[in-house]
Amino acid sequence: MAHQMEGLIRLDGLALAFERDGTRTEVLRHLDLTIERGEFLALVGPSGVGKSTVLRVIAGLAHPSSGRISVAPRADGTPSSVAMVFQDARLLPWRRVIDNVAFGLERLQLTKSARRARALEMLDLVRLEALAERFPHELSGGQRQRVALARALAVDPDVLLMDEPFSALDPVTRHTLQDELVRIRAATAKTVLFVTHDIDEAVYLADRAILLSGSPARIADERRIDLPHPRRRDHHALVAATEHIHRRFAGDSYADGDGV
Amino acid sequence: MARVNRLALALLGLVVFLALWEAAPRLGLVNPALVPGPSSLPKAFVKELISGNWGEAVVGSLGHYAVGLVVGIGLGAIFGILTGMYRTIEALTAGVIRVLRPVPGLAWVPFAIIWFGVSPAAAVFIIAVGVFWIVFFAAFGAVRSVDRDLIELAAAFGYRSGWARLVKVVLPAATPGILVGVRTALGQAWMSVVAAEIFGVAGLGQRMMQASSLLASDIVVVYMLTMAALYGLVDIAFLGLSGWLTRWKA
Numbered sequence A: 001m002a003h004q005m006e007g008l009i010r011l012d013g014l015a016l017a018f019e020r021d022g023t024r025t026e027v028l029r030h031l032d033l034t035i036e037r038g039e040f041l042a043l044v045g046p047s048g049v050g051k052s053t054v055l056r057v058i059a060g061l062a063h064p065s066s067g068r069i070s071v072a073p074r075a076d077g078t079p080s081s082v083a084m085v086f087q088d089a090r091l092l093p094w095r096r097v098i099d100n101v102a103f104g105l106e107r108l109q110l111t112k113s114a115r116r117a118r119a120l121e122m123l124d125l126v127r128l129e130a131l132a133e134r135f136p137h138e139l140s141g142g143q144r145q146r147v148a149l150a151r152a153l154a155v156d157p158d159v160l161l162m163d164e165p166f167s168a169l170d171p172v173t174r175h176t177l178q179d180e181l182v183r184i185r186a187a188t189a190k191t192v193l194f195v196t197h198d199i200d201e202a203v204y205l206a207d208r209a210i211l212l213s214g215s216p217a218r219i220a221d222e223r224r225i226d227l228p229h230p231r232r233r234d235h236h237a238l239v240a241a242t243e244h245i246h247r248r249f250a251g252d253s254y255a256d257g258d259g260v
Numbered sequence B: 001m002a003r004v005n006r007l008a009l010a011l012l013g014l015v016v017f018l019a020l021w022e023a024a025p026r027l028g029l030v031n032p033a034l035v036p037g038p039s040s041l042p043k044a045f046v047k048e049l050i051s052g053n054w055g056e057a058v059v060g061s062l063g064h065y066a067v068g069l070v071v072g073i074g075l076g077a078i079f080g081i082l083t084g085m086y087r088t089i090e091a092l093t094a095g096v097i098r099v100l101r102p103v104p105g106l107a108w109v110p111f112a113i114i115w116f117g118v119s120p121a122a123a124v125f126i127i128a129v130g131v132f133w134i135v136f137f138a139a140f141g142a143v144r145s146v147d148r149d150l151i152e153l154a155a156a157f158g159y160r161s162g163w164a165r166l167v168k169v170v171l172p173a174a175t176p177g178i179l180v181g182v183r184t185a186l187g188q189a190w191m192s193v194v195a196a197e198i199f200g201v202a203g204l205g206q207r208m209m210q211a212s213s214l215l216a217s218d219i220v221v222v223y224m225l226t227m228a229a230l231y232g233l234v235d236i237a238f239l240g241l242s243g244w245l246t247r248w249k250a
């Protein structure tokens, strides 16, 4: 049964439209997308193209008007799970760092001390164990995103959904966190679906990058980046992939008249 | 202005106020029977204390106050939160609220007396009605302005039922807003206590009215100051509690 299904997540003919003041905006129309188990897939595209919408559909936060999402179950038959990291961290301001990380654990059958232990382990993974007792307003933007990442990893999801998690950070912090993500991903072997509007970032991190473009969004380009981690940012293969997507990105924007 | 300076000026103002107050009856500017000087108050206070009237009145008033607050805050918060969380409930209650809300709290006195007689229950009812509306609107507004993104976050982590949303996000996020309402309610409720007791329910207000009918103006002033002091204590205690509850705020 599970064998005939290709990929961990499959989107089949996904369509979604927003209705506002009588006008209908088609964001997605017949989108097909497969995410393989264990891969790092980047979804690139201009702002407003529908990247977040795709993630929200996968996370069950938005419902497509037609099409199917299938998520392959785990080897033991239990359903696979997803966890999300948002662009704005979305920490709960009234919870200390450690309790933010434990947030998703509270609906599992775990004792308080087990939740705490798991949260500390995740804080250790993102190198933030020293700040466990702080409140979110006492953290920098980069530290907040580390907490958000730890919170998502804490529930041990099969798929990590990341929605422009580093785009609000300064360039130095962004590079640091990209490298941290590479390290953590190698350590946890997570399947990652990473949304960004930054092509360099997509190419640097991902095994495969997909360019979404147009309205309704369609797949305008797809690149496989077969380069082991850790990567050099100026590696010619990355530069070539970036160039290619850039050209598609620019060409499509002009064609559709929705400049970036 | 430096803190010390401000404190010194506040004390100076208080001393001048007391001096003028003391001087007016002594210099025959006003009738001492109508305006008792501050120096006559300790004696009056000790008399009330020894007779047991003071303690009984304080206990009585604080009792009505506490019960009225608990009932009013509890119901106001529950209904305010539900109305804020569910559009259907908001629509259902909109008409009733429009009719009942403009009724001043003291306009409930006749019904309080018809339903409960001149009894502590009547005082509690009048206090609770006033508190209810204040806390209801504070809770409603606070819940309505909870960040939608945090609710989405909760959903993303599997907290999708109304109860899970309430416990994980809505209640903690709305707490500061609800507490602002509660603080207003503490003052409003204290006024209701005195009003209810002036209508005859046993407590500070009633004892004050008895004293006034005996022209014991010094005792009236003792109770006025008692009310001010009790309210000040309650407010300080509340600020401590609410500061602790919202210690996560920047």
Ligand SMILES: Nc1ncnc2c1ncn2[C@@H]1O[C@H](COP(=O)(O)OP(=O)(O)O)[C@@H](O)[C@H]1O
Binding pocket: A018, A019, A020, A025, A027, A045, A046, A047, A048, A049, A050, A051, A052, A053, A054
């Ligand atoms: N709740 C909503 N109501 C109406 N339109 C929306 C809503 N959410 C998103 N959209 C529209 O859908 C399109 C895609 O949005 P989004 O997926 O957030 O884009 P991206 O993440 O690629 O920037 C945008 O044009 C946006 O205006």
Ligand SMILES: [Mg+2]
Binding pocket: A048, A051, A052, A053, A163, A164
């Ligand atoms: Mg987006």
